[in-house]
Amino acid sequence: MISLKDYTGSVYGGLGHLLFAFCQAKGLVISKKLQQVQNLERFDYSTWREILTDIDQQYQRPALGLEIAEYVEPKHLGIIAYIAMSCDSIGEALNRYYDFHRLIYDGSPLKVENNQQYLSIRWEDLPVELTTQVTNEIAIALMVQFLKRFLGFLDIQLHEVHFSHAAPKDVMIYERYFKCKVRFSQARTELFFPSSELNKPIQQGDQTLQLLLKQQAQALLEKLPNTTQLDERLQQAILKGLQTNHYQIEAIADVLNMSVRRLQKHLQSQNSTYQQRTQEVRLLLAKQYLDDPHLSLKEIALLLCYSEQSAFQRAFKLWTGMTPQQWRQDHSHYIKN
Missing domain, CATH: 3.90.1520 (H-NOX domain)
Known part of the structure; x- marks a missing residue:
């Protein structure tokens, strides 16, 4: 998990x-x-x-x-x-x-x-x-x-x-x-x-x-600072949504059996947004995918639901301060672009 x-x-x-x-x-x-x-x-x-x-x-x-x-x-x-x-x-x-x-x-x-x-x-x-x-x-x-x-x-x-x-x-x-x-x-x-x-x-x-x-x-x-079980379900829903390219907030709220407004309110109580949560999951997945030397950057971009490799590279640089190539080079002995 x-x-x-x-x-x-x-x-x-x-x-x-x-x-x-x-x-x-x-x-x-x-x-x-x-x-x-x-x-x-x-x-x-x-x-x-x-x-x-x-x-x-x-x-x-x-x-x-x-x-x-x-x-x-x-x-x-x-x-x-x-x-x-x-x-x-x-x-x-x-x-x-x-x-x-x-x-x-x-x-x-x-x-x-x-x-x-x-x-x-x-x-x-x-x-x-x-x-x-x-x-x-x-x-x-x-x-x-x-x-x-x-x-x-x-x-x-x-x-x-x-x-x-x-x-x-x-x-x-x-x-x-x-x-x-x-x-x-x-x-x-x-x-x-x-x-x-x-x-x-x-x-x-x-x-x-x-x-x-x-x-x-x-x-x-609802006043608790972190609703643990809901966050776990949200994370899993985003993970599955990214796999099928159905990760928009409407689709995820439907999976969680709650309204978009309620989901947004929950995230707001944690000083977070749905976009931030999606990016957090994407970053975690990106690091895992980059550990796999058999996946190219283009393939990783597609797995993360980016239409272009360049969009993934810009996002990763924004998240980590490093390009995917730099991160992979620092964390792996095998590099495949």
């Missing part, structure tokens, strides 16, 4: 309140970083990771993320918790969690897959170096607490929990907490949930309230 920008995301300010409550309960020193985020609506994921690392170094006990999650309340997750509580079933609540998960953490998309027997829930596309065992623990544990405490399913049965980091000394702490098999050193951090649990009803379901809350949540979602 080509990445248009290095964006690690932001977390909901309520999670900062959760860490504050935990530190108070355990008699830990409240760090300056933790104090600084108490009045913020959202803060950077990197700051979240740093605060968790500070607490881990101070507390020095295993399974820190699991302990922190025990203190979560609906206010710490915000509107998404109240939407879940207004749903009629676990399945519907998980769907809403999927729809609005970026309000809790915006940066890597939540992936949900159902193979009929189990529901797999995981976060993707976050570089390994940006995660720690504690950040993974709290992500999974908050999901479990979300199901147990907010929805009232204290006896909910999980199938398995996977962590990407190496196994700690005492794995049984995790298996007692999740009440299922917990595996470490896995390809990704993931929760496996029995599909048979999805139809369990939620007693306090209220569809009218849910509709109002969803409208508020959607408004909040």
